Amino acid sequence: MNYSNLIKIAINALRRNKLRAFLTMLGIIIGVASVITMLAIGQGSKKSIQDQVSSMGSNMLFVMPGGQAMGGVQMGNSDSKSLTLEDIEAIRSQSTSVGKLSPVVRSSGQVIYGNKNAPTSIFGTNTDYLDIRKITIKSGRMFTEAEIKSAAKVCLIGKTVITNVFGENVDPTGLEIRFNSIPIKIIGVLDEKGQSTFGQDQDDLILAPFTTVQKRILAITNIQNIYASAVSEDKSPLAKTEIETILREKHKIKEGADDDFTVRSQDELIKTFSSISDILTVLLGIIAGISLLIGGIGIMNIMYVSVTERTREIGLRMSIGGRGIDILMQFLTESILLSVIGGIIGILLGIGAASGVGKMMTWPVIVMPQSVILSFLVCTVIGVFFGWYPARKAANLDPIDALRYE
Amino acid sequence: MKKIIEIKNLRKDFHVGEVTVHALRGVSFEIEEGEFVAIMGSSGSGKSTMLNIIGCLDKPTAGEYLLDEINMSNMTKNELALLRNRKLGFVFQSYNLLPRTTALENVELPLLYNNTIKAKERRQLAINALESVGLADRMHHMPNQLSGGQQQRVAIARSLVNDPVVILADEATGNLDTRTSYEIMALFQELNQKGKTIVFVTHEPDIARFTSSSIIFKDGHIIHQAKSIDKLEARQILMELPVENGYE
Numbered sequence: 001m002n003y004s005n006l007i008k009i010a011i012n013a014l015r016r017n018k019l020r021a022f023l024t025m026l027g028i029i030i031g032v033a034s035v036i037t038m039l040a041i042g043q044g045s046k047k048s049i050q051d052q053v054s055s056m057g058s059n060m061l062f063v064m065p066g067g068q069a070m071g072g073v074q075m076g077n078s079d080s081k082s083l084t085l086e087d088i089e090a091i092r093s094q095s096t097s098v099g100k101l102s103p104v105v106r107s108s109g110q111v112i113y114g115n116k117n118a119p120t121s122i123f124g125t126n127t128d129y130l131d132i133r134k135i136t137i138k139s140g141r142m143f144t145e146a147e148i149k150s151a152a153k154v155c156l157i158g159k160t161v162i163t164n165v166f167g168e169n170v171d172p173t174g175l176e177i178r179f180n181s182i183p184i185k186i187i188g189v190l191d192e193k194g195q196s197t198f199g200q201d202q203d204d205l206i207l208a209p210f211t212t213v214q215k216r217i218l219a220i221t222n223i224q225n226i227y228a229s230a231v232s233e234d235k236s237p238l239a240k241t242e243i244e245t246i247l248r249e250k251h252k253i254k255e256g257a258d259d260d261f262t263v264r265s266q267d268e269l270i271k272t273f274s275s276i277s278d279i280l281t282v283l284l285g286i287i288a289g290i291s292l293l294i295g296g297i298g299i300m301n302i303m304y305v306s307v308t309e310r311t312r313e314i315g316l317r318m319s320i321g322g323r324g325i326d327i328l329m330q331f332l333t334e335s336i337l338l339s340v341i342g343g344i345i346g347i348l349l350g351i352g353a354a355s356g357v358g359k360m361m362t363w364p365v366i367v368m369p370q371s372v373i374l375s376f377l378v379c380t381v382i383g384v385f386f387g388w389y390p391a392r393k394a395a396n397l398d399p400i401d402a403l404r405y406e
Numbered sequence: 407m408k409k410i411i412e413i414k415n416l417r418k419d420f421h422v423g424e425v426t427v428h429a430l431r432g433v434s435f436e437i438e439e440g441e442f443v444a445i446m447g448s449s450g451s452g453k454s455t456m457l458n459i460i461g462c463l464d465k466p467t468a469g470e471y472l473l474d475e476i477n478m479s480n481m482t483k484n485e486l487a488l489l490r491n492r493k494l495g496f497v498f499q500s501y502n503l504l505p506r507t508t509a510l511e512n513v514e515l516p517l518l519y520n521n522t523i524k525a526k527e528r529r530q531l532a533i534n535a536l537e538s539v540g541l542a543d544r545m546h547h548m549p550n551q552l553s554g555g556q557q558q559r560v561a562i563a564r565s566l567v568n569d570p571v572v573i574l575a576d577e578a579t580g581n582l583d584t585r586t587s588y589e590i591m592a593l594f595q596e597l598n599q600k601g602k603t604i605v606f607v608t609h610e611p612d613i614a615r616f617t618s619s620s621i622i623f624k625d626g627h628i629i630h631q632a633k634s635i636d637k638l639e640a641r642q643i644l645m646e647l648p649v650e651n652g653y654e
Contacts, residue, residue, distance in 0.1 A: 005518045016506040316502040319463060320516040320564070321491020323484045399463045403498065 006326075010333040013310075021338060024302040027295025028342030028382070029349060032375045035288035036350025039371040041357065042281030044364035049273045053266060059233045060132055060266040061098070061240055063226035063247070082251065082260045083223050090250045091228070097239040099231040100128035103223040105213045109180035111165055111206065113172075118164035122155070122179055122206040124213025125227070132229045135207075140173040140188025143209050151211035155179075156188040158203035179206060182216055236267045292375075296339070296382035303335050303390035314394050315402025328395035335387025336380060343379030347372055409475070410572050410603045411437040411460060416469035418455050429455040431626035432469070437572070437605065442598040444614035445607045447623035454576075456623065457607045461494060461574050462486045474571045491519050495565025499577035501557045503549040509536060509560045510545045516568045535563040539593060555586035562593060572603045579613055585647060591616040592640035616640050 014021045065082040088101050105124040110117045127142055129135070143154050157172065166172045176185050184206075193202035214220055230239035240263050247261055307314070314327055322330075351367050358365035418430040429452045437443050447453040458464040459471060462478055463486075471478055474493055478486060490496075495516075503512045513532040517523045523531070536545055539559040549557055558578060565573050575594070579587035595616060598604055606617055614620050615638045622630040 002521055005521075009518060012504075012507060012511070016504075312500075312502055313504060316496075316498075316504075317515070317519075318487065319461065319490060319496045321487050321519040321568075323487040323519075325484075326487075326519060400458050403463075403502070 006329055006333050007337070009330050010337050013330070013334055014337060020302065024299055024338050025342030025345065027298035028292065028339050028379060029295075029346040031288065031292030031295040032343050032346025032379060033350035033353055034291055035285065035375050035378075036347055036367060036371055037353045037357065037365075038284035038288045039281060040350070040354035040365040040367045041363060042277060042284050043366040043368055043371075044358070046274055046277035046281065047366055048364040049277055050270055053270045053273060059099075059230040059236045059239075061228040061230060061236065061243065062264045062266075063228070063243060064262045064264070065224070066260065066262060083226060084221075085223060087247055087250055088223075088226060091226070091243055091246050094246050095239065095242040097230050097235040097242055098228050100131050100229045102126045102129040102132055102227045103210050104129070104225040104227055105210050105218060105220070105223055106225075107180075107213060107217050109217075111161060112178040112181075113165040113175070116165045118161065120161050120164075120204055120206060122208055122213055122217065124208050124210035124217075126210060128229075129207070129227060132227045135193065136191040138189045138191045139171055140186070142188060148209040148211050151215050152209060153182065153184045153212060153216065154187045155184045155206050155208040155212075156190050157186055157207070158190045158205045159192045160201055160204040161206060162189065180217060184208065184212075230265075233267070236265050240265050292378060292382065295342070296386045299335050299338055299382065300386035300390060302338075303331060303387055304393070306334075307331065307390045307394045310394075311397065311402045311405040314397050315399050315405065318397070318399035319403060324395040327397075328391045331391035331394050332384065332387045335391070336383035339379045339383035339386075340376075343376050346379075347375060350375075407438040407440065409436050410439050410441075410473070411435075411605070412470075412472040412475075413460075414470040416459065416471060417467045418452075418459065418464070419467045428626050430459075430466070433623075433626070433628055434469075435621055435628060435631060437603065439571075439603055440598070440601055442594065442604045442616075442618040443606065444617040444620040445605060445623065446609060446611070446614055446620055448609060450625075451623040452626040453607055453609075453623045457574060457576055457605070460572075460605060461496060462490050487519075491516060492568065493571045495568065495570035495573040497558070497561050497565050497573060497575040497578045499580040501549070501554075501561045501581075503557055503560055503564075505550065506548055508546050508548060509541060509552065509563075512549070512560055513563045513567050515564060520568065531567050532563075535567040536560070538566065538597075539563045553586075554582050555589055558582065558586075558590055559593065562590075562597075566597070566602075572605055573597070575604065575606045577608055578606065579608070579610070585644070587613065588640050588644045588647065592644060595640050 063083065085103060088103055091098055092101055102125045106121055108119065108121050111120050123129075126148060127145065130137070130142060137156065140156065142156065143152065147154055155177075157177075162170060162172055165177065171189060172186050173189060174186065176183050178184070190203070190205075190207065195201060210223065214223075228239065228243065230236040243263050244259065248259065251260055253259060317327060317330075351372075354365045354367050357363060413436070414434050416430055416433045417428070420427040420429055433452075433456065445453050445456060455464070459466055460473075462473065466479065473489065476489065478489060481489065504515070510529070510532050513535050514528050517528040517531060533542070533545065536542055539562050541556060541559050541563065544552060544556060549560070552560065562573075579590050582590060591613060594604055594606065598618070604617075606613075608614055615634070615636070617634060618637055619633045620630070621628055
């Protein structure tokens with residue numbers, strides 16, 4: 001029997017029992033729709049976490065003094081004064097994969113303007129810092145190299161600080177605030193960045209030349225952190241190793257001894273968060289997959305009933321020249337048609353549900369072509385797998401017995 | 407005349423548990439082209455077993471069976487299926503039409519298992535077959551919209567559609583009332599006159615009187631084989647039959 005006849009016979013058989021065919025498909029429809037929707041939600045949340053993390057600078061590297069802590073136990077030299085400006089110079093001159101570099105010194109304190117004050121942090125950096133952290137300036141200007149050299153009392157401030165001490169919609173550029181009694185002139189306002197992935201307010205800061213913070217506020221000569229960016233995202237792991245090698249050499253750390261600093265890359269953070277949402281996706285996928293399996297069992301069940309109910313028909317088909325393989329193929333085609341048509345409806349429904357959920361809950365959803373193709377393939381496999389035994393039972397019937405079946 | 411069915415010393419044993427049932431104990435007969443043969447016998451006589459073997463649904467334990475000069479004894483299941491598709495037509499007691507499928511599609515069914523016939527030709531052959539049983543106007547009716555006699559005529563059309571060398575009817579009038587039975591027998595006689603070979607299995611002597619010869623089975627043997635001397639014309643008897651009230 002050729003394929004067009006086979007499909008014609010199978011479609012006719014399904015058409016004879018439309019309601020049952022639909023109910024059988026329902027399991028597959030719900031299964032596939034939930035797979036598509038769940039994966040879309042999982043992928044969407046993964047993408048949104050990745051976007052948020054990389055908005056902080058996806059190729060960012062962060063150097064802290066002190067060694068790696070394991071289970072709360074400090075492993076190695078924990079001299080918090082271990083990082084210096086010379087380290088930055090060494091990295092700048094020796095590394096090939098590190099692009100921008102900025103020292104960071106930080107102090108917490110009260111910011112005062114007029115009769116208002118608020119707690120905030122002041123970050124002392126160089127001009128590269130804006131690029132590394134992907135911070136942009138809303139109005140005014142960045143401080144200059146000359147101002148860094150002279151430890152000028154200038155700063156840029158974030159939106160939260162403005163709101164706290166000046167009120168909404170005020171451009172305080174040109175005004176003078178005091179940070180822990182030191183007067184500093186505002187030369188620019190930073191663009192709003194919103195909350196970080198960790199719930200931190202990224203706009204609650206004052207940005208000043210690192211020399212200013214070092215000399216005038218903290219009275220130190222070392223630096224607290226180094227922020228760097230790799231020349232490109234894929235160079236990030238290499239940049240991390242380079243920094244580690246250069247700093248070990250610079251700090252004269254013997255081979256085998258622990259580092260007195262820690263380098264972290266944003267890349268690793270993304271991986272950590274991605275793996276969390278990957279687990280979520282897998283879990284959602286498994287639940288959806290189980291419902292798909294149940295849908296498949298539903299098909300098998302109905303196909304068994306159908307074979308028994310149509311024993312006479314099978315006998316007739318055999319008596320007029322249907323071979324075992326023809327009968328097998330007919331029932332297999334029926335179950336494949338059921339699962340594939342169910343799969344297509346399920347895919348459409350799933351895409352619809354995913355975008356519906358996305359709109360209603362304002363969740364990011366991404367329907368991946370892979371999950372569509374995968375669920376379509378799974379449906380076909382389910383059709384073959386769960387259709388096989390009933391179809392074989394039909395094909396192995398004895399025509400004489402089948403014709404006499406009551 | 408060409409021999410359509412040639413059976414030589416045919417035996418068939420069934421094993422039921424440890425008991426062996428001898429359904430056919432060495433049967434020989436021939437059926438020539440254009441014959442209308444009734445196979446008769448009470449239940450357990452072996453006539454159904456005989457029909458299954460003639461219909462290539464079952465294989466004999468011993469002996470030879472030649473259908474249209476082809477020996478089927480050594481054939482595989484698939485070869486037998488092909489033989490049924492090309493050489494045989496079946497008519498059953500309970501019609502065995504596919505439900506919720508039009509008369510035309512039911513008649514087309516055997517040709518769906520024949521790859522050499524294209525869709526257009528298939529449709530035309532089915533229409534021709536339905537016309538020859540007088541159901542041209544019921545082509546698109548479903549079985550449940552047809553009377554028993556009409557359903558059996560659809561089944562006869564289905565058995566004709568592949569132009570078989572022999573039509574095998576198994577108690578084809580068993581589910582029908584007397585008048586409809588005679589109508590069906592009239593149709594068989596008509597087909598026989600056009601040259602179709604028909605083997606008709608029945609246990610009703612009444613029905614067997616319409617055939618041109620009969621073979622009577624008992625306990626696995628042929629006990630009587632003869633040409634009919636007083637063959638009746640169904641068409642004629644039908645006209646003499648009184649028309650009952652409320653019945654068309």
